[in-house]
Each structure stands twice: as structure tokens, then as C-alpha cells.
Amino acid sequence: MNVNQHTPMAPPYGQPQPGYSHPGYAPLDGGYSGPYAPYNGPASAYQPGAPAQGPTRGPPTSGPPPVSAPQAYNQYSQGNMQNGPPPMTQAPPRPAVSQPYNQGAVNLSGPHSGYPQQYGPQPTMHQVTNQMTGMQITSGPPTPAGPGYVAPRSSQPSISTPYSTAPPPTYTQAPPLTSSAAPQQPHPSGPATSQQYYGGPPPPAQQPFSSSLPPTSQQQFSSGPPPPSQQTFPPSSFSGPVPPPSQAPAPPVSQPQQSFPPTQPPFSSAPPPVGQPAFHSGPPPPVQGSFPPRAPAPSSQPGSFPPPGPPPTSTASGQYPGPMPPQQQHPPSQPSPYHSGPPPLRAQMPPTSMAQSNHLPPGPPGPLGPPGPLQQAPPQPGMQGGYPPQQNGAFGQVRGPQPGYAGPYPGQPNYGTPAPAPAPAPAAQKRLDPDAIPSPIQVIEDDKAKSTEPFTTGVRGQAPPLVTTNFQVKDQGNSSPRFIRCTAYNMPCTADMAKQSQVPMAAVIKPLATLPPDETPPYLVDHGEGGPIRCNRCKAYMCPYMQFIEGGRRFQCGFCSCVTEVPPHYFQHLDHTGKRMDCYDRPELSLGSYEFLATVDYCKNNKIPQPPAFIFLIDVSYNAVKSGMVHIVCQELKTLLDHLPRENPEMDSVVRVGFVTYNKVLHFYNVKSTMAQPQMLVVSDVSDMFVPLLDGFLVNVKESRLVIESLLDQIPEMFADTRETETVFGPVIQAGLEALKAADCAGKLFVFHTSLPIAEAPGKLKNREDKKLIGTDKEKSLFQPQVNFYNTLAKECVAQGCCVDLFLFPSQYVDVATLSVVPVSTGGSVYKYTYFQAQSDQERFLNDLRRDVQNPVGFDAVMRVRTSTGIRATDFFGSFFMSNTTDVELAGLDCDKAITVEFKHDDKLSEETGALMQCAVLYTSCSGQRRLRVHNMAVNCCSQLADLYRNCETDTIINFFSKYAFRGILNNPTKAVRETLINQCAQILACYRKNCANPSSAGQLILPECMKLLPVYLNCVLKSDVLLPGADVSLDDRAYLRQMISCMDVADSHVFFYPRLLPLMKLESGSLPVAVRNSEERLSKGGVYLLETGLHLFLWVGASVQQELLVNIFGTPSFSQIDPSMTSLPELDNPFSQRLREIIDSFRAQRSRYMKLMVVKQEDRSELIFRHFLVEDKSCSGGASYVDFLCHMHKEIRQLLS
């Protein structure tokens, strides 16, 4: 959508390239903005600008910078807006800012100078920066340098300086911002503003900044980067710069920014509009084109933009105003560093953002914004021209950076340092401006903003809103995205295209996903004794794609085109359009998802299945008892058993339960209702497992309640004094399996296990953890099961419909890789509580257990994905077992399990019919009913690559990539896997660059709008513990994560790889604060942040946090009195505390696993863990920072293109 628009923009980008580089750089600043898609837009603008004025720009930079800056601001401002209160404040300020902006512009020029200076002075610096940030830097300088990046450099320097200045401050500011005044001192002011942008992320201000600003700024920057650096000024400066030299580009930049603005709608809202309009005038045209999509936002944005530029700063500064100046001042000092880093990035960012449709629109505005002042107008025109094209490619300059990249990458450390540097602005100088590169936060916020209407699935090939967006779905013939998400909603028609683009064709299917209460669960359809109506040939189930012909007497299959008779009882006349009269009465004819009641033919052994059973197998060895696990489980089960899954809440669950405890031997329990007391049956012959009893083992909870309670009371007592430390594992599962076999039913085993099973028994394991193997070719063996026993066992389990859920409580190595074989193959889950302590981990464990037990679940499932001719499901990822190439067998399937399916062409697809897929899951419901759940999905097909790139979903692609990679490490060295990923990603982007982006400088990094986050996310995958373990990450942890991700859906994998980081300085009921980017730079010492990864929840408390916050949250005014070991927040009677706990609860409710809250005090030891999740930063295990990686990616792309 936007993309398309963007695309147009893209060309500008391309153009900008020359200037681009500059702009790019500028964009880099925009990097911030980058995150804001809009920015990219600006970036593009930049590019254009850059290209156009490339050389000139250098000089103009001063001018343009302001512009860009403004844009950036706009964006930022938007960000601010988002933040909420701050924004508001900002907004007002902005106007002022705008003025300042102008000033800023002036300043910009100043900064610009600075920028340039940086560049200039930095010439050396440039080089350095170049090396460092490579791309951006080059971009900046290049422009000036002329086509050559050199020129930009020189020019850039100047620009960069401003940028740098700006950025640093921003950064610093960012923190300060958060902290508000606290540390900031000068920063606050200067940085604050700038930070706002940059920091934008941190506080509201920052966000706006980063998001909107960056892009804008970038572009603008490129045009007139330096100025932008100054917060408000920056924009102005940007705009200034832009207009003047590279104004043309600048405008573009601004445009991108505009696009940003759009994203930033809120922002733009007030101030921007005004300013922007003006700007728009110029940029808008081009931009507007793009705008349209974003219609509302854009307009506002534009407005915002212009004003934003200045206003934002002001706004930002509003609070920051004061600071602003300082910042500016700072900028100078920081510039150089900045440059290197941020600017380039921004440049890139913008493009990316540009790519993002959103950005585009903003872009234009952006330029406008910047120009808003004076420059805007001028730049815009020029810029715009440039911009549009650039949209996609954001990073013209890249190539410059590339060299730098190489350097940077390896030298990343530097980067890393720079990152933190933000505060010390100067140090950071060399970096690309993180605000200038595409910001996930911006994208997410943009998407949220535009998804106000329910998503209807009736239109083929329509990409749904992002997983981070709350939206309602109306099933109109295709499955809800909650059930199926595709990587591409516009599949290439031919295998060649697919191969060329390297975009994976995959779908992530979550067949039993739970729907929000306002959406109807799939209807149950009963076709009577004959069973569901199916195509004669391919056996596809009746669905909306079946075409009724001959008056309704036959239907033609949409998948294989075979014509099948309609059974008499199913006959219905057709109306004048060829639809059946009862089309809307029958879910299977009008909906994308529904269920059939299966007949006995669909049952195992042609027998109606028995109700399923749950068997709890509890380790009672010394460790288990000592850690308190046994006690907790037993206590919990007493109440939990009342909540066994059931379909009708009115009825008692038909699920039967059984209990086993074990250490070296197994203890079965007879809890028959007629017995006075439970009976324990010890099976010590573990070498040849069997079930010692039948009657009385699996019982109805209600009937045997007394006996069960007595048992659960006694188990902890009985083993209280145990000295047995050895355990078995294989026989435990065998026992459960045999029990289910004996009872002739499917079911689920809940195994609570503590240690490596070293006792003499089948499946005995030995400790094989060997850190020396990590990084070697033998590393892969550590992910493979140690013995083959469990694979065989898993197979048997699947055959019986025996799903295994494993709860691990290890205190040392337990070989998760081997133990998880059975759970993974049977559709089960693995939970791990390392160093389990009853007190601190109880809550997490119990919540997981409760959820796991109560979850709706299906048993003995078989999933089959049918597709229309032309493509075929070739590969599957997830927790299941496959005995042939088509049937996915799941002993158990719960509502959290997703299966990723990859498709390959085996023929041509046609644009006319699109591609259809039907996922049918045959399963036994928890009430013992055999059912078929059918999900249908149709996507478009395209013969143009551009169409493909317009309609992809990066989150899903990342989901696929991560699963693909995590499976890959079983057979390949992790290094090779990482490289494969990088290559494929580079190819995807290179293909786009080559085929879809308007011609532009080779050095420009241009990202497709919908994939502009691909690099950042991919980097998160690459540096995940699985692929790049730190020294403190155990093999078990990696294996654990590996298996867990293999069945994650898109929402979970998204937050897992790119955690959500919320600033908590201000909370409003009804809405969440806008997240900030995962970088330390975005943290303010004075703030409190909540970080959510889907597995962990951290509450980070800055060292100089406001007392008021502390009192509100912890009930204590003293930082030092905060107990870092607390796992839940004190329940204080103040709105802030209430709201915070509300937020935490809502987060927990969203995830399939309970997240334990960890309070992290700044500079505390535990902060290391926390930092690990700041995924945009360089990781201590050697993972690249976002900036570095982007540079690296750019280099890769360039290599591919050349």
C-alpha cells in the first residue's frame, strides 16, 4: 500500500543518492526518523535531494540540515506526541521550536557547519566515520564530496557535525529526557531536544525524534544534517541545509520525513500541519502522492513536519527548549562522532522508512517541514523530485559506509562504544545516527495508527495489520491472521521469480489459536453421516473456493479443478451470480475458518475415540523435593484439577487424570473412587516399562476427589526425606504412553523433571556439555539428541496420541536437547525453571502450569496443507512429527502452537486465480469429539517483483527465518547458518534494489517499505543466544530456546526477537506509553522502563530516578531500598502503581508463558542480563549493533549488486 506509494518515492531516493549520501546521512540522523517509516521517506527525499544537490548539498547542507532537522523533529515530535503527555507539551513547544527551528536552521547552519565540520573537520573523521558508519558518513560527505562520497564527506562532515551534534545530544538527551532534567544539564537542553528526537525513543520526545526526526532529519540532514542535529534546529537546519545546497534533496528528505509525519500523525497534528503544509506544498506534491495513502496522517504530518521541525524541537524542547540550545552547542562537539554514526544511519533509515509507505508521505512533508521555514520551499521542490524515487532505497550513501562498515562491523566495538557514547555525545560522533535508521517502534506505531477499522479477510492478498497492533478481524472467506499469517500476500507467479527474490514463501499457521472475545470462534459444521463434503481428487474440504456449476449439481475444486458431484442432501440452487442460495447460511461456504464434525471414518481404528486423559508425572528425587517443586505441584493440582479443559463450561470435564511419581523407579497411584486411601504401585523394573494397573489409574476427578486429595497431600510427605538423587526419564514417558495405550485413549503427559537421567534405564544420558565445542563444527552435535532412544519413543507416542509437556527444574546440565525430543515431536511444550526456588519462581511456574493444563487442546491431530496447483507445501517447522512428507502429526495441539509451512513452486501460478491454501487439522477435542478444523487462505500472485515486495510481512519472514535457522544448526555449524541467513537477507534486499528501486547510486541503501525492518530483526535473530551464545549461556538454554521458537507464532517471535521496551515515566489509563527502541541510548537515568521479551519482564530503574516514581512504584523514596529480588510489585494505592500493575498483568495475559518480573537497578549486576535484551546495541557475545549490522548488510547488498 504505502509501499507502493513509497515506491514512487523511492525513485527520488535513488536520485538522492548522490545527495542521498548526504541525505542518507542526514537521514541517518533521521535514522531516528528512520524508525519512523516516514523518515525514510524523508530519507528518500534526502537522496533525491542529495543526488540532485549532492555536491551542492555539501554546502547547502547547512541550509538543508535545518530542513531535515525539522523533519526529524516532526517525526520526533510525533514521537513525542505518541508518548503522550510529552508530545503534547512538545507540540506546543514545537511551534516555538519551529521558530527555534528556523533558528535551528540557523543553528543548523551552525550545526551544519558543525556537521560539515564534523565531516569537514572530520574529513579525517569522515573517513573514520565512514569507516565506522560507512554508509551514512559517506553519504553525508559524499554528497558534498560530490558524487564521490568524499565530497559528501567533506560536506557531510559539516552535516555530520550538526548531526552528530544533534544526535549526541539527542542521545544524551534521550536519557536525560527520560530523566527529564536530571542528568541532562546541558544535555538536557541540547540533547534533550536532539534527544527528543534521538532520545525520542527514550522519552516521548525522543521517540518522535528518532522516529520522525531521524528520517526527516536524515534526509534533511543529508541535505542539511548538521542543523537538524540541533533538535529543533536540526529540523530547521536540515530544512535549511536541504533547501540550500541539497535542498532539493532535502525536501525529499523532508518528504520522507513527511512520510514520517504521517506515521507521526499525532505529531503532525497540531504543529506540523501548519508548518508542513507549507512544506508540503513543496514536497507534498511528490510526497503527497505518497501521502494519500496515509491520507490523514500525512496531511497532518506534513503540517507537523514543517512545524515539527521547528516546533518539535521546541516542543521537545518545550520541555527541552532550554536544553535545545545547549544541544546545539553540544552538537558541535559531538558532531563528528555523530556523523559517523547517526547520520549515515539516518540516511539509510529514511530510505527504509521511505520504503515504508508511511515514510514516503512523511518524507515529502518532511522536506516541507524543514523547508517550512525558508528552506523548505526550495529544498522541497528539488528534494521532492529526488525524494520520491528514493523512497525505497533509503541509503544511497551506504556504499560509502560500507567500507566503513567493514571496518565498523569488525570494529563494531567502536560502535558499541559510540552507542553508549550518546550521552557523551562526542564519543559517539562516528556512529551512524540510530535515529536515522528504520525504527521498529515507528513502524509499529504507524501500523497501529492506521489500523482503526476491523480487518476484513474478504479481499484476497491483503496484508493484515502487524502482530503488534490490536485489531479486530472479520472473517469474510479467508482465515483470520490469528490463524494464518503469510510471509508474502503476493506470491510470485513463477519459481524463477521466487528464486530471484529469495523471499521465502511461507505461512505461519496456528490452527487452534484462541480468538479475542469479540470474535466468533469457528463454527462447527455437521455434514451428516457421510462426513464432510470433499473434492473427489485432491480431497480438499468444502470451502468458499469451491465453484458450484451446473445449477449447483456439481462443484469445481478451487485447488485441483476437479469436478465433483454434490451429494443430494447437500444440493442447493444457485442464485443469479452463481452462488448457492444458502451461501451465507453455511460457514464452509462463506468463512475462512470453520470446523467439521468428523465421522467414524476419520477416527483411529475406526473407533470413536475415548475421552483423553492427563497424566501427571512428578519427579520426587532429592532435588525436586528440596527445591519445593513437589510440594508446589501437589498443592496446585488440588485446585487445578477443577479446571481441566472442557468445551462446555457448564459441564464437568471428561478428561481423566492419573498420577505417577518417580526417581529411579516409578510410582503409580491407584486413586479409584471406591478406595479408602490411595494405593502406590512401585515399578522398579524400568528397563522394560509397563503399566501396573488399569482400573483406578485414570480416574474422573470429581468421583475420586477425596482419594486424589489425600494422595496429593501425602506425596510431599512421603518423599520428604528421600535421599535418592538419580532419576530416570525414558521410562517415565514410556509409562505414560503405556498407560494411555492400556486405556486406549489419547492424552497428555505433564512431566515435572529435575535432573539429567543418569540412572540405569533406557534413555539414560551422560553429561556432555562441553563449552569447548561451541563455535566448532561439532557444536551441532550438541543440539542433536544424545541417544536415538527418544526419537523412537516419540514415534510411538505420536502413534498413540500421547502428547508430552515437560517442566524442567534443573540445577545443572540436563541435556534439554535430548529431553525435549519427545515433547517437541509430540506437539508438547518444554518449560524450564533453572535453579528453581519455590519462593521466587513459584508464581511463574504455577501460572505456566495452570495455563498449560487449562488451555484448550486437541489430541491425536493430523494436519494437512493443501494448495492450489502451482505451489506445494514442502517444508514444515514446529513441534510435531512427520512420518511422510505431507501429514503433520501432532499427538497434541494446543492453542499456542504454531506451525510454519514453507511453500515451493511446482508450476506456474496465475495472477487471476491467485494461490489458495487449505489447512485441515483433524483432531480429537478435549471432550473426545473428533473434528476437522479447516482454515482457508487465498493470496494474490504477481508477475512483477515490485508487487511482491509491496506485500510482504517482515515479522512472518523473521519467524520463518528463525525457525529455518534454528533447525539448520542441527546439521550445520552455527556460523554457516548465520551466514546463510545474512546472505538470503542480502539477496532479498539486493533483488529489490536491483529490480524495484529506481535507479540510484549504488551506494545507497534502499529497503522495501515492508521490509525495512528486516535487517534489524534479522540481526536480532543472528545474535540470539541460539546462534550466538554468550559465555554465560548454557547449552541447555540454547536448546531450550531453540525448541521453543520452533513452535512460536509471529506475535511471540516478534517480541522475543525485538523486545518491547516501555518508558514508564508517565502512564495513562487506556493506552500504553509508546515503546522506545531497544538500545541503552534510549534509557534515561532518571526513568523507569518495562521490558518485555515474551519470556522475561524487566523493570529497569535508572540510578537517578525521580523519587516520586519510586514512591509510586515501590513505596519507597530511596533507590537503594529497592529490593532487586522482588518478583512482584507492591500493591500501592496510587493510580500509577495500579496502572503499572495493570500493564504488567495485561502483558502476561498476552503471552503463552508467564513472565517473571525482575527488577533491575541501573548499574546493578543484574543489569547485564537486562542489557542482553537491548537488541539494537552491540551484545557482549559479539553480536553486532543494529547500526553496524545495517552497514554490514549494505555492504553485502552492494557486493551482490556489483
Next chain:
Amino acid sequence: MATFPEYIAQNEERDGVRFSWNVWPSSRLEATRMVVPVASLFTPLKERPDLPPIQYEPVLCSRATCRAVLNPLCQVDYRAKLWACNFCYQRNQFPPSYAGISEVNQPAELLPQFSTIEYVVQRGPQMPLVFLYVVDTCMEDEDLQALKESLQMSLSLLPPTALVGLITFGRMVQVHELGCEGISKSYVFRGTKDLNAKQLQEMLGLTKPSANQGRGPQSVQQPLSNRFLQPLQKIDMNLTELLGELQRDPWPVTQGKRPLRSLGVAMSIAVGLLECTFANTGARIMAFLGGPATQGPGMVVGDELKTPIRSWHDIEKDNAKFMKKATKHYEALANRASSNGHVIDLYACALDQTGLLEMKCCANYTGGYVVMADSFNTSLFKQTFQRVFNKDVQGSFKMAFAATLEVKTSREIKVSGAIGPCVSLNAKGPCVSENEIGTGGTCQWKICALDPSSTLALYFEVVNQHNAPIPQGGRGAIQFVTQYQHSSGQKRIRVTTTARNWADAQTQIQNIAASFDQEAAAILMARLAVYRAETEEGPDVLRWLDRQLIRLCQKFGDYHKDDPNSFRFSETFSLYPQFMFHLRRSPFLQVFNNSPDESSYYRHQFNRQDLTQALIMVQPLLYAYSFNGPPEPVLLDSSSILPDRILLMDTFFQILIYHGETVAQWRKAGYQEMSEYENFKHLLQAPVDDAQELLHTRFPMPRYIDTEHGGSQARFLLSKVNPSQTHNNMFSWGQESGAPILTDDVSLQVFMDHLKKLAVSSAA
């Protein structure tokens, strides 16, 4: 000296010993010509309430190969304080404690009336009694209920210190942990996999007591109980409750199938459990079987109901596919149990066979009981089981454990072997004959369980050469040394020393013939025959038995050659042929009409009971009650079946009351209810009272049958009596003299005629 019968009775009364010959031929050659070997029936624990407990240890001959116990037959030099061993002639010093010995101050063991004496050994720990119940749960609820009650009842009969354990089995085998509060625990094993003791020990978590305990004084006490075998006083309630909660095996049995019964593994686990906890301590495994083992090692039949359990017919045709393997399994178990001194009782209560044929060795080797009944819910089982725990006058159980019997002989005679509930200890010695009869090649046997009626047949061989005459007045001596664990836990040693005169068979054949104990001889020969029947074809055994009889007749009969009518037998031999006649017809040698299980059961009882009981088994007793006089024993002959008589037959296994035709009619008419016919009532009551007495004393309790003329159960009587009148010999048909038996079997008359003819035949 009194007559031989008196002498024999006196000896039996005092020593529990009966020899086939009470005067022994003095040379090997002569001895072999006597047809019936020199042999004895020995009842080691013959009840001797009058025996004083000797609280010191026996004095042994110092010769290493002898070690005979000082006895009244030894020559003692009171002055030198020396005694001469009457077996090896070694002269031994009395130990210091005998310093005060003199002619007037003799220790008990030197007094002639104490040829049997019992020492109570004070050293060593007092071992508890161990009872391990092995209970089948695959049975009808009614049966199971009855069994549970019996078991609960039995707990009240056990001493509080006794260790008790419980194993139940069905499809699985459960070893119950006792004394658990709030929850009952058991270890479960699958019924298809045999486990050796070591595996079992690991799986049950039984560590060697010695390993756990230091060398402290407690080390002996600790192992006395474990989780599975605990003192009754501690777990009485718990176990009672546990037994009460026993459920029928819950595994579903589909139509047309037998329940899966893991008897083989259950037994194996029981044996293994005791093996690794109480080796060489008296322990009793009591197995209660509701049917045949149908799975795992030791299975005797598949679970398909359509394939019936093996019959003699199948066995002859070699069609019993599980038999050999199962037998091997149980034999191995029996050997393990017996070598550890553990007893295995089999209480098999089912209408169909339960596999006693295969399992018989478990009881036979260990001295355990076998009880066979139709159901646990019968008084036969209930009473019998209760009687297992009968006590003697001193309040001790009538059971002894882990006994070893050692036989010492004087030089002229050696021991060939033993037949009875024992296993060889493979102790070679100077008194072991090379010629094996029964369990031979040893002079020591292990008898894991003894009760006062347990009787072994011991066979001897005279080895004195013909050319080395024994000086006149010489006596051959035999000493039986029985060491056992008394039910009080004490270790006791009972020593019986007996001697018989030698006689030269050529010159003193009359003496020898007069010393013949035909009853003992009959049983001794019968045990030999039964022993052979276990391994040989039926007809061969009968032929062998006949030949022996003929040879005996030839040797000791008084006749003219080839003149059957001239044949006369002296009184001491007169009953012997008749015993043989009935033995040939007995279920011990005839398998027709008996299932393999029944045959095994009968033979088991025959091999362990004392002479009196054994004789009843061979030739049932028949008493007649009539108005013509007091009750009298009558001939076991069809001629004894008269209309106006009530007959009481005791076959040991059955007590049968038969009302003659007329009596039955009277009874039916209800005369016994009329006061004027009170005498009839008394007549009816008399046999019932007598029967009750028998029923109350006998172990195992006999099957009680009350029938009448023409009643279906009269067949038991008809099959036992001598068919003197059949449809074949009509000479008295229709007369009042008795009832004809419809059979082709020969009658005693025909048998004797034939015997005479063959005995006198010069051709033989």
C-alpha cells in the same frame, strides 16, 4: 523279649523309625536276595511330648569323617572318661563339662530310653518365623472374599513377632510394602519377565543388611525386618486392612480368555525376596492359587479358553507344550528355595487344574504343603489352612524349618538314598552307598519344613561281604541327626540312634522272616514305585512291582513247586500281597480318571505322610455300622456293601459315609425323627461322629462325602473296594452278600490266584 509286632510298635513310638526288616541279613548278597531292601520309614519330628529339652550341645565323635553323636549304644569308660564311638570305634575323651560322669551319674544321652534325644542349641540368634503370602487375585469375588478372610484369620494365629509379607499377583505381581500410613504401597513387576535375586534386590531397594549396618551388635537385629517383611505386631492392623482391600485383578478379561495370571513370576519374586533377605532362615511362602499360570515363565496353559489345560493324554502324546519349560522354571525355584531353607506351600483351589503337576517340586523339595480344593470358599480349604497353624501341647507351631537330616551308619551298612520331601545336600561320606535309591549319593538331606508327621523313606544297603561274617551278637547301628529351627526360633538337634541285630540269612532265615514289617515294607516299596512312576511309564512300574512281589513270594512263601494250592505265607507276610493289590489300583500308580494335578497331589501326600496315613491311602479303611453289633472294620470288598449297613470309608483324602439301600430308605422315610426309632437315629449319627473326629484331626482335611446306595458319589466307594462281585462273576449275583461292581478290574481273589501260580512256577 516281646513279639516283633510289639517291638516294632515300641520302636516306632520311641524313635519314629520303622524298618522293613528288624533283623538284618549280614551280607550284601543275602540282603539283595531279600527282595525288599533294608530300609526305614523315619519320622524325624515324631511327637515326643515327654522328651526333656537338653540345654547343651551334643558330644560328637572326634573323627572328622564320623562326627557321630554320643548315644546310649556307645561303650563308656567312666574311669578314663572315655567313650567309644559305636560307628567308627574311635575312642573319644569326654569334654570337660562331663567331668562328673559316672555309672550312677549318666548324662541323658547315655540312658537307653533316650535313644531319641533333643538338644536345644543356645548359641546363634533366635530367628523369627517368616511367612510370605503369595496371593492370586484372579478369582471370583466370592472366592477372593473367602480367601481374604482366611488370610486375615491366619494373622491372628501367628505369633506377634513373626515377620509377615504379602505378594499379590494377577496380570502383574505386586510386592506390598507394609506399615505404610495413609497410603498403601507396593512394588509392581510385570508377569512376563523373570528376575534373578540380584535384580530383584535392586528393584526392591533391598541392600544387603551387612552393607548398611556396621559390625556393631545391631547388625544382627536390623536385618530382621524390612519394608516387605515386618513383625506382625507392628503391621497387624495395616495388613488386615490391606488384605481387606484386596481387589480382584482389575485387568479386563475378554470373552473366551483366561485371566492372565503371573504365577511363575510371583513365585520367583517370593523366592527371590526371601533369598536376599532371609537366606538360611526358616521361612514359609504360602501361595494361594486360583488357577493356572497363564503367562510368563512357568505358564502352564495359554490364555485361550478353547485350549484346555494339559491332560495325561496330552502328556503321553507329548502335546503339553508348556509343561517342560514350566517344570524347569519351578524346579529351579524349588532348588533355590530349598537351598535357602525356605518352604513353599501351594494352596490350589480351583475347579480346573492349576498346574500342580509342574509346581509339585516346589512343595516336594521344600517340604511344603499342597492343598487342593475346588474353591477357597470351602471348609476343606478354610479348615486345612487353619490347621497349618496348629499348635502342640507346648504351644508351639507344629512346624519346623530349615532342617537337615544326617544319617550315620555303622560300617556294615550304607545309606542309598531317601524318598520324601527333601533335597540332597550332596554330602559324601563313608556311609554313602554307591547304589542310589531315590535321592541318593549323600548322607545329608535338607528338609525345609517338617511337621510331626513328615516321614522320609531311607534306603540302606548292606555292604558287608559274604566272607566277612559279623561276630555273633553284633548289631548294626544307624544314627539320624536332625538339626532344625524350632518354631520358637531355637535351633534344635534331635538325635535318634537305633540298632538291629545281624543274622546270617542262610542259617537264620526264619529269624529274618519273622522280623519282616510288612506294613513298613509295603509303604517303602510303594514309595519306590511312586518315585519310579514319576519318571517311568506306568506299566513298567506295575510290572516291576509285580515282579518284586512274586520274588518275595518265591523267597519267603511255603509251597511245593508248581502247586499253587500248596502256597502258604507266614503271618508276617500275609497282608503284603493285598497291600500290593490295592497299591496297583491306587491313584498313586494309576493315572486313569485322574488329572495330572490330582496325581501329583496324591503322590505328594503319599510321599510325606507317616506309615499309618500312607497305609490308609493305599488300602482305605472301611467300617460298618449296623444294628447287628458295634461298629466294626470290614473288608474293603464289595461284599461288605450291604443294604442294612452304614459304611464309613476313610481313604485319607476322603471320608465317605455310605448308607446301604435299606438304611437309605429308612432315612428317607424319616424314621430317625421318630422317638421310637431313636436307635436308628443313633445309628445314623454314629458314623457321622466318627467321621467328624477324623475330619478334625487330619491334615489336610479330607473331603467329606455323605452318600447312599445309588447315589452318584457312591462311586468313590465302589472304585476303592475290591471288586469281588462284578458283572463277570455272577456266582453270588442277586444274593444278599453284597453289591456288584461294574468293572473289568481283577478282584483280589483273581490277583492272588495268579500270584500263587506265578510264585510256585518253576519257570519263573
